[in-house]
Amino acid sequence: MxxxxxxxxxxxxxxxxxxxxxxxxxxxxxxxxxxxxxxxxxxxxxxxxxxxxxxxxxxxxxxxxxxxxxxxxxxxxxxxPMPWPRIHEALVLQYGDIHKYFTEIEERPFASASMGQVHKAVTLEGETVVLKVQYPxxxxxxxxxxxxxxxxxxxxxxxxxxxxxxxxxxxxxxxxxxxxLDYQAEANALARYRERYQSDSRIIIPKPLFELSGQHVLAMSYVPGTPLRELEGADDTVRQKVATTLADWITQELFTHGELHADPHAGNFAADEQSRLIIYDFGAVIAVPEARIEAMMHLLSATLDHDPMAMDDALVNLGGRQGQGAPLALYRETAESVSPLFEPGEQDFSDVRVHRRLRELSPKVWAAMDRLQPPADTLLLSRALNGHYWNLVRLKARLDMHARTAPLFECVARR
Structure with a gap:
């Protein structure tokens, strides 16, 4: 029923x-x-x-x-949030007698999402942990x-x-x-990322607690922080430090490790009192092949060169264009809209003029959808990059994207 x-x-x-x-x-x-x-x-x-x-x-x-x-x-x-009695069902399903593991579990979650919600708990040893509980x-x-x-x-x-x-x-x-729904895989991803970034003092990743985790619950160490979405009104120095770390991390993930955190929900990120970036959720991590990165960099290069024919060639190589005839005027408008973010010097991601121009392009993109198509094998990647971009916008980031991308273009050219 x-x-x-x-x-x-x-x-x-x-x-x-x-x-x-x-x-x-x-x-x-x-x-x-x-x-x-x-x-x-x-x-x-x-x-x-x-x-x-x-x-x-x-x-x-x-x-x-x-x-x-x-x-x-x-x-x-x-x-x-889902009512506590339903969450309690999932906890009993996982642990049986909950009191054999915890002295306290807070009934009110401090985070709720589409597939589960997070509750704070205290173990018998007195350690404060968080439990990511899958909806029953x-x-x-x-x-x-x-x-x-x-x-x-x-x-x-x-x-x-x-x-x-x-x-x-x-x-x-x-x-x-x-x-x-595979909490074992997420626990393994947490462990892998903790090892990968253990020497980066700017990034904090919770420790998975395998002995308390299972099919329905993922337990991890409690790492308090201010959610990214609440940092919009924070001190500018804090926001810029977090934004720089976030941008550096995304770049390293793509160009060094060939992976990307694919769930850029603002609630998955926070900052601690030292303005370190906390990454809570690793339920969605995707591999990004080197060839895919190169193809996307060729598209960006053509865009920054304001070369509509090269943009069209790059989209064809990406599998993002079909049919006869390329909408060259739309390519030109796109280049004019995107290029300001990559001009030399610091660029303000909160500049509403950039977002207004991108929004004004939307109807034209939809109208050309018979020729422009999202590349079938990059939909999740594109969404993830778009979500990370908007997180930088929320932080009102000021980044020198020209200086950041120059060595990346050189790296791709050498391959």
Whole structure:
């Protein structure tokens, strides 16, 4: 009964979303704020794959209607937690007698997400730890939820996104969600990253507690910090220090280790009292092949050179362009919009003029979707990079991207 109820609610939300998209496609004006409120309320309660998809969409706030983006963004910071009795079920399923392991578990979570929520606890030895608890029954309903998510993603056909690209987006999302349910893999990723960055004093990664972890609960050391989304009003020195560390870390991940943290949800990052970057969640880490990085750097180089033909060639190599004829005027506008962030000297990521120009490009990108297509095998990578970019925007970062990218271009050229 519970699963059928979830399916009906997801179908209803999908139908409402489809109605708004159809109204827009026919030239009408959809009430994006009302749709966003309905999606927030419904998905916040249901959790799971559809909520994850909405969180992903909210990170593309340069493409979504502003009212819809604002409401979906609430899912990253205000999602309703699952009631304690349900979480208690998952804890009992994992530990049996909870009191054999903990003297106290806080019933109120200090973080809640699409697939689980985090509770603070105290072990019998008096150590404060955090427990990432998987929502009970989520694994059982995952596949039926994904069927509804596939239908929602299928609405992209109305915006000229090819079925092959939509299928690729779904498969990438589905694989990522299945991976997120594997808490053993995440514990191993925590351990690997702690070892990788043990000599970098600017980065803090919680320690996985394998003896307290299992299929339904991931236990790790408690590392207090101020969430990234709450740093927007922090002292400028703090924000710039955290932003610089974040940018350095992303660069090192891509160009040294060939990996990327693929869930740039702002709640997954924080800063401690020494302005060190804390990275909490490693449920989504993707491999980035060297050839893919080189192809993306060629596209960036062509963009900064304001060379639309080279941009088109780079997109073809990426698998991101199809059909006859390239929208050269759109390439030129894109180059004019992106290039200011890479001019010599410090550039302000909070410069609203850049975001305004990117937002103004969105309708033109959608209109050219019969020729421009998201590369099928880089959808998750593109989303992750976009999300990390917006985290830098939230921090009001000031970075010299020209100086940062110059050695990267040289590195790619030498390969």
């Amino acid at each position: 519970r699963e059928r109820g979830r399916t009906r609610r997801l179908m209803g939300l999908g139908a409402r979303t489809g109605g708004a998209l159809l109204k827009t496609r026919l030239g009408g004006q959809a009430d994006w704020r009302a749709l966003g409120e309905a999606l927030f309320e419904g998905l916040s309660e249901l959790k799971g794959p559809a909520m994850k998809l909405a969180q992903m969409m909210s990170q593309w706030d340069d493409l979504l209607p502003p009212d819809l983006a604002d409401e979906l963004a609430r899912l990253q910071r205000q999602a309703e 029954g989520l694994a059982d309903v995952l596949e039926s939820d994904l069927k509804q998510v596939r239908r929602i993603i299928g609405l992209g056909r109305w915006f000229k996104v090819s079925q092959a690209r939509l299928d690729a987006l779904f498969e990438e999302l589905a694989a990522g969600l299945r991976d997120e």
